[in-house]
Amino acid sequence: MATSSTTLPAERAYVPYQRPPRISTKNLIIYVVLTFWILPTIFAFVWVFAVSLKTNREFMGVPPWTLPQIAQWSNYVTAWNQGVGTMFQNSLLIATLSTIASVAIATLAAYPIARIPFRFSQALLSYFLIGIMIPYMLTAIPVYFGVEAFRQWLLKLPIVMQLDSRFVLIVLYTVAQLPFNTFVMTGFFRGLPTELEEAAAVDGASPFRAFWQIMLPLATPGISSLTILGFLYGWNEFFYALILVKDQAQRTVPLGLFYMDQQAQYTASWVGLFAGMLIAAVPVLIVFALLQDQVARGLTVGAIKG
Amino acid sequence: MFQKARRKLILPFLLPQTILFTLITFVPIIATVAYAFTDWNGAGNNTPHWAGLVEFKLITLDPQFLNAIKNSFFLMLVGGVMVFVPAFIMAWCLNQPLRLRKHYRFLILAPVVLSVSVAGLMWKWMDNPSFGLVGTLLKFIGKALNIGPLSIGVLGDTRTALIAIIVASIWHGIGTWVLLLSAGFERIPPEIPESARIDGASDWQIFWLITVPLMWEVIRVLLVLWVMQALQAFSFVFVMTGPVAIGGPLNSTNLMGTFVYQMTFGSFKWAYGMALATTMMVMIFLLSQITNRALLRDAIEF
Numbered sequence: 001m002a003t004s005s006t007t008l009p010a011e012r013a014y015v016p017y018q019r020p021p022r023i024s025t026k027n028l029i030i031y032v033v034l035t036f037w038i039l040p041t042i043f044a045f046v047w048v049f050a051v052s053l054k055t056n057r058e059f060m061g062v063p064p065w066t067l068p069q070i071a072q073w074s075n076y077v078t079a080w081n082q083g084v085g086t087m088f089q090n091s092l093l094i095a096t097l098s099t100i101a102s103v104a105i106a107t108l109a110a111y112p113i114a115r116i117p118f119r120f121s122q123a124l125l126s127y128f129l130i131g132i133m134i135p136y137m138l139t140a141i142p143v144y145f146g147v148e149a150f151r152q153w154l155l156k157l158p159i160v161m162q163l164d165s166r167f168v169l170i171v172l173y174t175v176a177q178l179p180f181n182t183f184v185m186t187g188f189f190r191g192l193p194t195e196l197e198e199a200a201a202v203d204g205a206s207p208f209r210a211f212w213q214i215m216l217p218l219a220t221p222g223i224s225s226l227t228i229l230g231f232l233y234g235w236n237e238f239f240y241a242l243i244l245v246k247d248q249a250q251r252t253v254p255l256g257l258f259y260m261d262q263q264a265q266y267t268a269s270w271v272g273l274f275a276g277m278l279i280a281a282v283p284v285l286i287v288f289a290l291l292q293d294q295v296a297r298g299l300t301v302g303a304i305k306g
Numbered sequence: 307m308f309q310k311a312r313r314k315l316i317l318p319f320l321l322p323q324t325i326l327f328t329l330i331t332f333v334p335i336i337a338t339v340a341y342a343f344t345d346w347n348g349a350g351n352n353t354p355h356w357a358g359l360v361e362f363k364l365i366t367l368d369p370q371f372l373n374a375i376k377n378s379f380f381l382m383l384v385g386g387v388m389v390f391v392p393a394f395i396m397a398w399c400l401n402q403p404l405r406l407r408k409h410y411r412f413l414i415l416a417p418v419v420l421s422v423s424v425a426g427l428m429w430k431w432m433d434n435p436s437f438g439l440v441g442t443l444l445k446f447i448g449k450a451l452n453i454g455p456l457s458i459g460v461l462g463d464t465r466t467a468l469i470a471i472i473v474a475s476i477w478h479g480i481g482t483w484v485l486l487l488s489a490g491f492e493r494i495p496p497e498i499p500e501s502a503r504i505d506g507a508s509d510w511q512i513f514w515l516i517t518v519p520l521m522w523e524v525i526r527v528l529l530v531l532w533v534m535q536a537l538q539a540f541s542f543v544f545v546m547t548g549p550v551a552i553g554g555p556l557n558s559t560n561l562m563g564t565f566v567y568q569m570t571f572g573s574f575k576w577a578y579g580m581a582l583a584t585t586m587m588v589m590i591f592l593l594s595q596i597t598n599r600a601l602l603r604d605a606i607e608f
Binding site: 026027030031033034037038040041042043044047048051059060063064065105106108109111112113116118124127128130131133134135136137138139140141142143144146171172174175176178179182197198201206207208211232235236238239242243253254255257258261262270273274277280281284285287288289292295296299300 | 308311312313314315316319320322323324326327330331332333334335337338341392395396399400402404408410411412413414415416417418419420421422423424427428429430431432437438439441442477481482485486489509534537538540541544545549563566567570571576579580583584586587590591
């Protein structure tokens with residue numbers, strides 16, 4: 001059974017357009033079930049949006065289902081300037097760089113494991129796959145102390161250097177995704193026909209060129225799925241950011257919003273938090289809306305073995 | 307010739323990954339397991355000494371950890387039913403030819419792409435009995451039907467807090483399971499239910515006697531994944547109850563994951579935290595294996 005991760009685009013089965021049937025009892029039940037499920041989601045988003053446009057006084061005083069009297073668009077500007085902007089840039093930077101690094105490193109590693117016969121290749125793959133099995137709590141504590149030790153060591157250098165938590169997170173998110181990315185890319189490379197590199201060799205291409213110009217373009221569907229998945233991971237990760245980020249200016253969106261919620265208790269500024277939540281949510285929702293099929297494929301890649 | 311030249315790629319291609327993975331994943335795993343056998347903590351004992359199984363003995367005597375295990379199991383079992391039953395129905399519905407299919411799919415999956423802290427905070431405020439959309443409604447129902455916990459807020463009562471957190475995390479995560487199950491449905495060749503229909507089977511019979519058995523392999527894999535994931539749960543409890551009262555009220559939502567965090571980064575009991583993490587790993591491994599074995603059926607080739 002081939003899954004989307006191991007199927008080339010050209011091999012995908014042709015599915016003729018099916019005209020949806022007219023409303024039957026069965027379909028009516030399906031529509032009711034689906035609608036029933038998505039209503040809370042719609043209400044939740046509309047409510048957060050409505051609150052983000054209220055004043056703090058309105059939020060406190062008026063029943064929650066009412067709409068704002070005058071839309072306070074300035075809440076968004078205030079939230080952006082009071083930290084959400086910095087968080088947003090940090091998250092964008094961290095998610096982008098860690099995804100690129102992780103997909104690149106794992107693709108490089110997966111290629112020889114999948115395509116070049118050598119001793120211990122299977123053992124090496126099993127070694128990397130340990131990373132998929134173990135809970136993240138198991139690595140977190142030594143990682144925390146390792147980072148702390150590195151931070152202290154940097155301070156002792158003749159040139160005083162502060163360790164940037166964003167750099168730490170980029171490295172950690174990169175490494176955290178390596179096992180899964182290697183697993184998927186190995187499966188992907190194994191699914192490609194064996195004659196490809198031989199044909200390239202006959203034409204006089206060097207092994208590196210055969211990889212770079214022939215294998216890599218064919219691996220694009222796998223790479224793009226992993227890129228989407230990796231970006232979502234980097235954009236949403238909470239635990240490592242929680243234990244490792246020291247400086248307020250280096251917080252990511254998930255971490256920063258968490259602290260904004262804590263502060264809202266004291267500063268009595270709730271609407272800014274709601275505006276911040278939407279600023280964090282809307283970009284990923286738009287990307288998801290535009291790339292729905294790719295994201296869906298990304299989320300299922302590798303989960304069901306073919 | 308080419309094969310020989312190709313072998314030169316092996317080392318440079320594998321080196322970056324091997325170094326990074328060994329240093330930042332493998333060594334930490336070994337370190338956690340090793341330090342679990344010491345007395346290292348942040349309150350005085352800064353140089354670790356070999357302590358044998360002392361920390362593990364403490365774990366067996368710790369009523370808090372027992373409570374955390376209980377809550378984690380509750381999340382795994384009750385949450386499992388609450389995820390898989392609707393996800394299965396939803397995946398099946400989305401595989402029928404429907405108008406607006408993509409729109410429905412978008413809205414079911416949309417929460418998946420949100421950060422846990424966005425989803426957690428949304429629900430924390432939705433459940434608020436004074437300002438939240440759900441909280442005020444529940445308060446109204448609670449007053450009308452005289453149900454105590456509803457009127458003080460579901461997150462504030464020991465009997466309802468964990469359920470409220472499970473609801474939030476399921477709202478957030480169910481999309482992935484719907485997608486995975488629907489990928490399973492798509493694998494079933496349409497000829498099989500088609501020919502059953504020609505033989506006179508009803509929709510209901512097709513569903514129970516054909517679709518479910520053919521989906522069994524997929525369901526088994528996903529349930530094992532769920533067990534592994536549910537026992538590691540951390541973020542929703544932390545975001546919705548923390549950081550002052552993580553696992554509150556009165557530890558009623560404290561999970562294994564949040565308990566390890568509290569012991570390590572809250573109480574600085576480092577060796578104890580590592581012993582807990584090691585115990586957690588063993589439990590997760592055993593339970594996922596048991597689940598896997600228990601659900602094993604003869605595979606149906608199709």
